[in-house]
Amino acid sequence: MNKEKLIIFDTTLRDGEQSPGASMTRDEKVRIARALEVMKVDIIEAGFPIASNGDFEAVKAVAEIVKDCTVCALARAIKGDIERAGEAIKPANSGRIHTFLATSPIHMKEKLRMSADEVVEAAVKSVAMARRYTDNVEFSPEDAGRSEPDFLCRIIEAVIAEGATTINIPDTVGYNIPHQFGALIKDLIERVPNSDQAIFSVHCHNDLGLAVSNSLSAVLHGARQVECTVNGLGERAGNASLEEIVMAVRTRQDVFPCDTTLDATQIMNCSKLVAGITGFNVQPNKAIVGANAFAHESGIHQDGVLKARETYEIMRAEDVGWSSNKLVLGKHSGRNAFKTRMLELNIEFSSEEELNEVFARFKTLADKKHDIFDEDLQALVTESALETENESIKLVALRVCCETGETPNATMILNINGEEQQAEATGDGPVDACFKAIEKLTNTGVNLQLYSVNAITTGTDSQGEVTVRVEKDGRIVNGQGADTDIVIASAKSYINALNKITSRSGRTHPQLESL
Ligand code: KIV
Ligand code: ZN
Numbered sequence: 001m002n003k004e005k006l007i008i009f010d011t012t013l014r015d016g017e018q019s020p021g022a023s024m025t026r027d028e029k030v031r032i033a034r035a036l037e038v039m040k041v042d043i044i045e046a047g048f049p050i051a052s053n054g055d056f057e058a059v060k061a062v063a064e065i066v067k068d069c070t071v072c073a074l075a076r077a078i079k080g081d082i083e084r085a086g087e088a089i090k091p092a093n094s095g096r097i098h099t100f101l102a103t104s105p106i107h108m109k110e111k112l113r114m115s116a117d118e119v120v121e122a123a124v125k126s127v128a129m130a131r132r133y134t135d136n137v138e139f140s141p142e143d144a145g146r147s148e149p150d151f152l153c154r155i156i157e158a159v160i161a162e163g164a165t166t167i168n169i170p171d172t173v174g175y176n177i178p179h180q181f182g183a184l185i186k187d188l189i190e191r192v193p194n195s196d197q198a199i200f201s202v203h204c205h206n207d208l209g210l211a212v213s214n215s216l217s218a219v220l221h222g223a224r225q226v227e228c229t230v231n232g233l234g235e236r237a238g239n240a241s242l243e244e245i246v247m248a249v250r251t252r253q254d255v256f257p258c259d260t261t262l263d264a265t266q267i268m269n270c271s272k273l274v275a276g277i278t279g280f281n282v283q284p285n286k287a288i289v290g291a292n293a294f295a296h297e298s299g300i301h302q303d304g305v306l307k308a309r310e311t312y313e314i315m316r317a318e319d320v321g322w323s324s325n326k327l328v329l330g331k332h333s334g335r336n337a338f339k340t341r342m343l344e345l346n347i348e349f350s351s352e353e354e355l356n357e358v359f360a361r362f363k364t365l366a367d368k369k370h371d372i373f374d375e376d377l378q379a380l381v382t383e384s385a386l387e388t389e390n391e392s393i394k395l396v397a398l399r400v401c402c403e404t405g406e407t408p409n410a411t412m413i414l415n416i417n418g419e420e421q422q423a424e425a426t427g428d429g430p431v432d433a434c435f436k437a438i439e440k441l442t443n444t445g446v447n448l449q450l451y452s453v454n455a456i457t458t459g460t461d462s463q464g465e466v467t468v469r470v471e472k473d474g475r476i477v478n479g480q481g482a483d484t485d486i487v488i489a490s491a492k493s494y495i496n497a498l499n500k501i502t503s504r505s506g507r508t509h510p511q512l513e514s515l
Helices: 026-038 053-065 079-089 105-112 116-131 149-161 178-191 211-220 242-251 264-278 299-307 335-344 352-368 374-388 430-442 486-503
Strands: 007-010 043-047 070-076 095-102 137-142 166-171 199-204 225-228 327-329 393-401 409-416 419-426 447-455 464-472 475-483
Touching: 007 199, 007 242, 026 043, 026 053, 026 264, 043 053, 053 070, 053 079, 070 079, 070 116, 079 095, 079 116, 095 105, 095 116, 095 166, 105 116, 116 137, 116 149, 137 149, 149 166, 149 178, 166 178, 166 211, 166 225, 178 199, 178 211, 199 211, 211 225, 211 242, 225 242, 242 264, 264 374, 264 475, 327 335, 335 352, 335 374, 352 374, 374 475, 393 430, 393 486, 409 430, 419 430, 430 486, 447 486, 464 486, 475 486
Parallel strands: 007 043, 007 225, 043 070, 070 095, 095 137, 137 166, 166 199, 199 225
Antiparallel strands: 393 409, 409 419, 447 464, 464 475
């Protein structure tokens, strides 16, 4: 039997980015967009172009680079927003404008201060305006989950008549309950006279932990697009998690009348990339992508899995991209073996120069670390992308002294705008001493908001991957660094963040800009 298609609309780069502290630079968005394209999501919502020049440039860059997905830009139901969104998606092979306006009584009265008639008029006008840029227009009645169904029917009918091709029903505040949200979708599809002329979509937030359940209930009641994010990243408690939606639908094909065309083997790759760039680590017991998602600890389970894996496993780890920490390359591997393995990991180099540069990093790592795994190779590329961004500050040398009962001391040499400078500092620990020495040399005055260390693979010889988040004057950026020495990885991540904040390639959190 031919199943209907369930469209996967990924909003990691837009709603995901609205998590405080998860803001991404243009280059980071492009890297994630490439990975989403390889994973074969259908639509990438790349940003909110009116929010800042940085976001406009990011959406435009994604629209220029991505070829196989539709690239979508968000716009309020306002002329300036729609013009900016239209401009940003112009280079796309397939571009969509997503315009939204609140429809719940509380939002209309308290936030918009608009009557119901004014809201319908503005929504219709904005859809008509968006249609001048593309025939692929999505309309969202914001806070639909708390809106009057009769009013939703009225506004949806009007925007479809004006040319909206997707109607997205958001549970903006994560208030809905699965059976009730499913019933709402069914009711809207049945009662809106021209509902057959649009795809119905859902966009659920996770305030009550129900975003995935609500989305799946909606799918069972006729929704054919789900808006979701990698790792469930998003405002407050996050959005529906892409990997959970896709794997629930795929694993329970006996229940769902539709399926996605997503390449699930890319899920882990995207999950790690998003976690690394945003600094939002995945909890170990998170479904599908958590470190323990496929680990069987209890003896009874282990025994069962060894006899027949289906006794306790409903999915295969390799089907969502978990590799078994395969030893892939070593010190003696040549350039060709390296390039071939990178291609197998969907990592392409834009030039011979870039390949040579990452290969040289691989050789340096292989000298320090005996076993090189896929995760190490991915981290090499992250490192190289970070350093080619805008580096006015470079780490030249670092010496740290730690001794029981003594205050840790760091001596740091940085190259700042081409000039080598040295400073010494003490701190509560070796990392604290390092950061203080860096601050002495750079005087950036940033506030450190997050410091997190993760082992890239297993074992004490693993590379440590450090993420820091720093803030200055309302601008927040993340920095990353990886090394077998976690103090050096920490210094690299802090320097990476400072390079971003001083070069202004990071951007203000969308909500901090005066919209
Ligand atoms: O949560 C929400 O309502 C949104 C809309 C812009 C769709 O993110
Ligand atoms: Zn949202």
